[in-house]
Amino acid sequence: MKSVVVLGGTGFVGQQVCRLLTTHGWAVTVPTRTRSPAPPVTGVTVRELDVHDADALAKLVTGHDAVINLVAILHGDSATFEYVHVALLRKLVSACVRQGVPRVVHVSALGVDEVHPQTGPSEYLRSKGRGEAVLLHSAQAASLDVTVLRPSVIFGAGDKFLNMFAKLQAVFPVMPLAGAHAKFQPVWVDDVAAAVVRALERAPDAHSRAALPRIIEACGPNVYTLADLVRLSARLSGVRGGAGRPVFALPGWMARVQASMMELAPGEPLMSRDNLDSMKVDNIASGKTPGLEVLGITPAQLEPIAAKYLGHK
Ligand SMILES: NC(=O)c1ccc[n+]([C@@H]2O[C@H](COP(=O)([O-])OP(=O)(O)OC[C@H]3O[C@@H](n4cnc5c(N)ncnc54)[C@H](OP(=O)(O)O)[C@@H]3O)[C@@H](O)[C@H]2O)c1
Numbered sequence: 001m002k003s004v005v006v007l008g009g010t011g012f013v014g015q016q017v018c019r020l021l022t023t024h025g026w027a028v029t030v031p032t033r034t035r036s037p038a039p040p041v042t043g044v045t046v047r048e049l050d051v052h053d054a055d056a057l058a059k060l061v062t063g064h065d066a067v068i069n070l071v072a073i074l075h076g077d078s079a080t081f082e083y084v085h086v087a088l089l090r091k092l093v094s095a096c097v098r099q100g101v102p103r104v105v106h107v108s109a110l111g112v113d114e115v116h117p118q119t120g121p122s123e124y125l126r127s128k129g130r131g132e133a134v135l136l137h138s139a140q141a142a143s144l145d146v147t148v149l150r151p152s153v154i155f156g157a158g159d160k161f162l163n164m165f166a167k168l169q170a171v172f173p174v175m176p177l178a179g180a181h182a183k184f185q186p187v188w189v190d191d192v193a194a195a196v197v198r199a200l201e202r203a204p205d206a207h208s209r210a211a212l213p214r215i216i217e218a219c220g221p222n223v224y225t226l227a228d229l230v231r232l233s234a235r236l237s238g239v240r241g242g243a244g245r246p247v248f249a250l251p252g253w254m255a256r257v258q259a260s261m262m263e264l265a266p267g268e269p270l271m272s273r274d275n276l277d278s279m280k281v282d283n284i285a286s287g288k289t290p291g292l293e294v295l296g297i298t299p300a301q302l303e304p305i306a307a308k309y310l311g312h313k
Helices: 012-023 054-061 078-099 123-141 162-171 189-202 206-211 226-237 252-264 273-278 302-310
Strands: 003-007 027-032 045-048 066-069 103-107 145-151 175-177 215-218 247-249
Touching: 003 012, 012 027, 012 189, 054 078, 066 078, 066 189, 078 103, 078 123, 103 123, 103 189, 123 145, 123 273, 145 189, 162 175, 162 226, 162 302, 175 226, 189 215, 226 247, 226 302, 252 273
Parallel strands: 003 027, 003 066, 027 045, 066 103, 103 145, 145 215, 175 247
Antiparallel strands: none
């Protein structure tokens, strides 16, 4: 039985990836920071562990055929982004090389530039770019087989954007929206999970490995502005009979004030200034990098799927 370690396997995408891996007959191990964790998915081995501890990480990956990395953060200062998006990848490459693990599939983000990471509009994208660069360069030097997937925003039951927009409109009378005109190409979580598993399973065959690009963009079939997505979440969840709330596109300075205030709220912010910066560049397929079609995946339409989970609100 082939075995894989899934870093970030407890998250939104990770749980779907683990589910699919187990149905494909993989033995799956998931580390987590949670104390006394329950398995995110039946049949998965879960271990309480700090993945940033290089020795613990090396021990964890020992004897496995592959590692999938889904660990990421959306908010933080520069040092935290560097720690989670870059230093962890350095430790991961070193652990895999030391322990003879030949294969890594890494989930990054659309809009990342691994050649010129510092040109990214936000610290999120810049740090993701530096992480990709570390992974791809050191992997090449060490003959580690790496595939990077770059998804646009990901939708599915339990997503953090359509569900949030629907909830906000159920409560607030208007939607003052930052980044209203930013474009996205939302991709279904099941398609992203399928892409991760297909990329992983193509590797053992030398012929298909040669054919698989090192970087693949994961986008859905349609482009939406953020304002479109807010209205769609209201329509599908039935806020005000589907009419939703009036959406006001905030000018840049007001969007920054709103984001600064949200950063001060307790807990994970709904929006940060860095998130705003990410939206300065449209989050749509670049046209320069292969998409899901190279993995034989036709990405699903958003509306019929989102209607099912938003319709229950
Ligand atoms: N969701 C999207 O719309 C979207 C869009 C583009 C790209 N992506 C990328 O897809 C990947 C998965 O995203 P997701 O939405 O599934 O994320 P998620 O639900 O937030 O899950 C992130 C996972 O990473 C772990 N984690 C978080 N912070 C960590 C830290 N500081 N140290 C160690 N582990 C940490 C968490 O594990 P524990 O809490 O169990 O330790 C969690 O399982 C990420 O690389 C993300 O950038 C997501």
